[in-house]
Amino acid sequence: MDKTVNQKAWFLVLPVFLVVAFSAVLPLMTVVNYSMQDTFGNNQFFWNGVGWFKELLDPSTDLGGRFLASLGRNLFFSMVILAIEVPLGIVVALSMPRQGWTVAACLVILALPLLIPWNVVGTIWQIFGRPDIGLLGYVLNAIGIDYNYVSNEIDAWVTVIVMDVWHWTSLVALLCYAGLKSIPEAYYQAAQIDGASRWAVFKAIQLPKMNRVLLIAVLLRFMDSFMIYTEPFVVTGGGPGNSTTFVSIELVKIALGQFDLGKAAALSLVYNLIILIVCWIFYTVMTNAGVERKVQAESEPAAKPKSSAALKPATALKPKEGVA
Amino acid sequence: MHSIPGRRLIMGLFLIFLLLPIYWLVNMSFKTNAEIVSTMTLWPHTPTLQHYKRIFTDESWYSGYINSLEYVVLNTIISISVALPAAYAFSRYRFLGDKHLFFWLLSNRMAPAAVYALPFFNLYSAIGLFDTPWAVALAHCIFNVPLAVWILEGFVSGVPREIDETAFLDGYSFPRFFIKILVPLIASGIGVAAFFCFMFSWVELLLARTLTSVHAKPIAAIMTRTVSAAGMDWGLLAAAGVLTIIPGALVIWFVRNYIASGFALGRV
Incomplete structure (x- = not known):
């Protein structure tokens, strides 16, 4: 099923192109323009060349120090939440009920945190964690743990991370669940005949089938946690000190707080560039995976007469697990 | 065979973890402020509707919900209607620069909103759309249009090409084929895409707050007003929060059967 070449297709794409160009290209040009200039108010601008960029990447200056520190915090945050949310999401997806009304109920509850406005997510955890009026803070303090996310850096970090796990693990779980649903029943039957252990079923059938969705999940979570703003801002305001100040x-702070347009614009461009690179890796890996799947799909019917698709995973399991 | 030992326990614990903070918010919204501050109670001992009553009678409060819904609906309509033809084009044809264009769209979905906050402010002030629902609806297109194209492309690719060819042989013109045949075939995909546009526009605050001041202020921004000289009005804040959860919960209920495939962006 090859696509046909048709340049008229541009007419179909034109509306999208115009809408996105209006909201993306025009503002981006403004940012590039600002990033090269300095201003002392009164709408007077002075040419500054690549000065801001030099300062941004030099940790000894104020701007560079702040940027690199927040970048480091942000990377650490992304790594931690990926390390928690991905395995937890897989476990939750595997724990989904099989049929009946409970499936719909679980799906709805799982999706609920995803549809709460981000500042309300922050508000919920702000209230929940307060030692005086929040259940979590109250219980922790009652059992003798001195917990206060406003003044203690570690408590603030734990709160922000638990909040993110609460907010986004469902996304990973729902993606994995979608991947699991696409596995034909015959695979499991074949594994059962072979007496494969549960771990073997997970490793040889479920995990490979979840590969693609897991990739989407990891990259979406990486990007979104890399630009996180509202939730930690509402809960901790970036503090105590600067301990939870992420890049956004x-x-x-620099753009709308200090109105330091040049610095903010330079930071924006570097920030955007990092995201763009990660995004490009994401896109390449995704399209390659798509091509691989197509090749597989084409070779599968040819293999069918020899051994049914259902038996394939079973034979793969045999040497490792033996026969029951 | 599919699932793991103790799955009921794991699922149960996880659902409790998800629901407990939400329960606490609902709980607080029915308490009087005196009860919230003075004692720790697991359920409201003197239940009250005063906070909800205030939100529904005070115009500066309920107008926030109307404003939010206004730009969310506008954005969903714009996103879906421009994304549909593009999704068809990306799915069926090869044309000059198609892959670059697709990547460029995708990269906008990933761009941090904080980068665009200030330029958007300048842009929409310059063309006189500042503080209208249109400004927010258009600004949210930057991440919703690429997402809609991406999801719909997956669903259009699921429609066999023979259907297009048969329709054209039967003498259908392109617009007629599009509306009469293609759109009904991918109706569930359109539902999923609309759900995602609604969701991401509804939860976003940074741009919505930057682009409005008085007339189109979203509810999420109005909620910050509960801080006053007399301290926090916790009950009112909680009630406003509960009311922002309800539209989302309703939307999920309608699309619950498509949620799983929708989150995989139509690609499983």
């Missing part, structure tokens, strides 16, 4: 929070 720093950027908004």
Whole structure:
């Protein structure tokens, strides 16, 4: 099923192109323009060349120090939440009920945190964690743990991470669940005949089938946690000190707080570039996976007469697990 | 065979973890402020509707919900209607620069909103759309249009090409084929895409707050007003929060059967 070449297709794409160009290209040009200039108010601008960029990447200056510190915090945060949310999401997806009304109920409850406005997510955890009026803070303090996310850096970090796990693990779980649903029943039957252990079923059937969705999940979570702003801002305001100030929070502080347009614009461009690179890797890996799947799909019917598709995973399991 | 030992326990614990903070918010919204501050109670001992009553009678409060819904609906309509033809084009044809264009769209979905906050402010002030629902609806297109194209492309690719060819042989013109045949075939995909546009526009605050001041202020921004000289009005804040959860919960209920495939962006 090859696509046909048709340049008229541009007419179909034109509306999208115009809408996105209006909201993306025009503002981006403004940012590039600002990033090369300095201003002392009164709408007077002075040419600054690549000065801001030099400062941004030099940790000894104020701007560079702040940027690199927040970048480091942000990377650490992304790694931690990926390490928690991905395995937890897989476990939750595997724990989904098989049929009946409970499936719909679980899906709805799982999706609920995803549809709460981000500042309300922050508000919920702000209230929940307060030692005086929040259940979590109250219980922790009652059992003798001195917990206060406003003044203690570690408590603030734990709160922000638990909040993100609460907010986004469902996304990973729902994606994995979609992947699991696509596995034909015959695979499991074949594994059962072979007496494969549960771990073997997970490793040889379920995990490979979840590969693609897991990739989407990891990259979406990486990107979104890399630009996180609202939730930690509402809960901790970036503090105590600067301990939970992530890149977006720093950027908004500089742009809308100090109105330092040149610095903010330079930071924006570097920030955007990092995201763009990660995005490009994401896109390449995704399209390659798509091509691989197509090749597989084409070779599968040819293999069918020899051994049915259902038996394939079973034979793969045999040497490792033996026969029951 | 599919699932793991103790799955009921794991699922149960996880659902409790998800629901407990939400329960606490609902719980607080029915308490009086005196009860919230003075004692720790697991359920409201003197239940009250005063906070909800205030939101529904005070115009500066309920107008926030109307404003939010206004730009969310506008954005969903714009996103879906421009994304549909593009999704068809990406799915069926090869044309000059198609792959680059697709990547460029995708990269906008990933761009941090914080980068665009200030330029958007300048842009929409310059063309006189500042503080209208249109400004927010258009600004949210930057991440919703690429997402809609991406999801719909997956669903259009699921429609066999023979259907297009048969329709054209039967003398259908392109617009007629599109509306009469293609759209009904991918109706569930359109539902999923609309759900995602609604969701991401509804939860976003940074751009919505930057682009409005008085007339189109979203509810999420109005909620920050509960801080006053007399301290926090916790009950009112909680009630406003509960009311922002309800539209989302309703939307999920309608699309619950498509949620799983929708989250895989139509690609499983």
